[in-house]
Amino acid sequence: MKILKKLLPIVIILAVLITTFMPAQPVLADSTLFESYTTGDDYNSTIYEDLWRAQTFTPSTAHTVTSVKLLIYGKDNPGDFTVSIKATDGSGHPTGEDLCYGTINGNDLPDTKTWTEITLGAGTSLSAETKYA
Incomplete structure (x- = not known):
């Protein structure tokens, strides 16, 4: 019991120090929509190989x-x-290496058109007023 009485203040001090100086969990930002095009989304195009x-x-x-x-x-x-x-x-055609990319298994896609999010790894920084493809 004497040992517990002696250790209790130390445990309390350690708990206060840990909670005071422990870094907070990072707050993840919500996704922000920057560019979009959904008007006239009835065009079909085949993509393969x-x-x-x-x-x-x-x-x-x-x-x-x-x-x-x-x-x-x-x-x-x-x-x-x-x-x-x-x-x-200069002609607006894609060029060079991928700035970022993401891959999904197309076999898991539904048989009807569905908005599907594809994560692009760590992503890439885009400059304002610069054309990308």
Whole structure:
């Protein structure tokens, strides 16, 4: 009992020090929508094997892109589906290495068009008024 009485103040002091100086858990920011296009989303295009499709966009503010949402569906077990962000050349065509990318299993996609979020790893910083694909 004497040992507990002697240790109690030390335990209390340690608890206060730990809770006072322990770093707080990071607060994760909610996702913010920067660019979007949903008008006229009734166009269909086939993507398979090495057939690429691209959509350019120009951010109005600098930010980091970490995911995209696409209206897609899977048909006939398409396998992996990779989305990337690339720089564009003077003609507005994709060029160079991927700035960031994400891959999903297309076999897991539903048979009907569904908005599907694809995470782009750590993402990449985008500059304002710069065209990307």
